[in-house]
Amino acid sequence: MKTLILALAATTALTGAAAAETIKEFNIGILGGENAQDRMTNLECFRAKVEAELGVPTKLFTPADYDGVIQGLLGGTLDFAWLGASAYAKTYLTNPEAVDVMLTKQNVDGTTGYYSIGFAKADSGIKSIEDAKDKVFAFADPNSTSGYLVPGAELQEAHGKLEEFFSEVKMSGGHEQSIVGVANGDFDAAVAWADGLGNWEDGFNSGAFRKAADSGLVDMSTLTEIWRSKLIPEGPMVVRKSAPQDVKDKMYALLDTMWETDPTCAYAVAAGEAKDFVPVKHEDYLGILAARKLQEAQ
Template identity: 30%
Template structure:
């Protein structure tokens, strides 16, 4: 009887071990919703297929209707690896046990991409200055709340620096994906919209006739290229497989290069770390400072306390950036 119990315990232990191995080798790959899920799947699935073949992992694509869905997926371990924007990567790192390990490279040779403000080519709004002076007459197509190029960058560089509150100064604000905002501009459903050069490149490849209907009014400073994030608690052996794949993918193989080019003009990947998020963190804190300073409902004492805390965080980030 004792031997039977030992055998059963050993079998249970072995089953537990097998279950852990399977979980470690089965991953969900989260992809932020810059476009509709069917379009994203069409672009990314060939890369995921190659990832599975070359690593022996079982990687499945994971889509959500907004950026928060991918962030929460990583937080609750429903997503173990993902393609993020910089702002959403901050949330994945801070709240989802994430870690930046790579970033994308572009065929153009650029170290990143750009946020845009766009309008229809036949719109009466011909310049960004016109937009800034007439916000109360303008319907704005805005980005996902966790979007770097659709929300954070234009909020700071375009609007906050010009004393404009997105929340209160526009006639209406309609948050949506880059694809939806692009189509809203093309079809004159909004006056202006935020977007980025990645989506412009996608439109250039898929529907160049639609791109002819778009006018760019404003272009941001360079945004660091999008990061790849994995959960910190992945087994080291799995991380090694992933890093080896992304380090070498599309370096010389023409088929792989074509797959990457189909993902909004990318050419491959290179190593990165959480350090690439520092400029975006600084931007977010500067924006938060401006919100506190302009908050008419906050007491002077509360403002003083919050601004001191924000200045301390900025000082710490500045030290990191200096290194």
């Protein structure tokens, strides 16, 4: 990985005054998907590591929705975030010079993708997406890849206008809210993200179900899978493009080695079990960019 780090530095190196820029603080944006306090608690280890590595005060920011993180990156108030592919697409389409992509999660089987998983209560009688017709269905957030963009497109292609297929379509506000909402009977069915590996009763190996199961928010045996999307590219960790190169290099190296140096913290960052964090590039998201353009045009 050292070669990759050096290559990244060489291809994106800054010159002159920009290279000498220093930072006084570093701000990390955390996408929604679970309540703000849980996000802060689970990622405190990461915040502390970044602060120690960069030598400046480091803060976590937990906006109420995905757009809060996107706007923070666009406005320069956030320096780093792990975006979903759709959120990255919105960021890039708004300002191609806002962020650089860095790394993403590699699953235990070597893949770098995940799924949108449709689910319902196990005792609801809903065993397939067809059984959810004329029921209340929840997506997570308009800027979520697995919580809206991909499942919305795939389900619409298969079943037509979703507002006519389901009795009501709602936005829960996040993956955790969707899971808890179905478990509590607020929605008949919903979608949330998972790597699709491992056991259902554990919430798979990683993803929103795993986090909800680990935190005791839901007993997975009370839920059942009713639908699964095509494989979705795992979203990129991004850093503010105008950040000093040494800051980018330190963040890259920290994440690149985290599964070796601190697997417990890496587990928290990855929302479950994974193999590694591996490099990605802008071109890996061209398909999602095209889908996002189409969605916005409609």
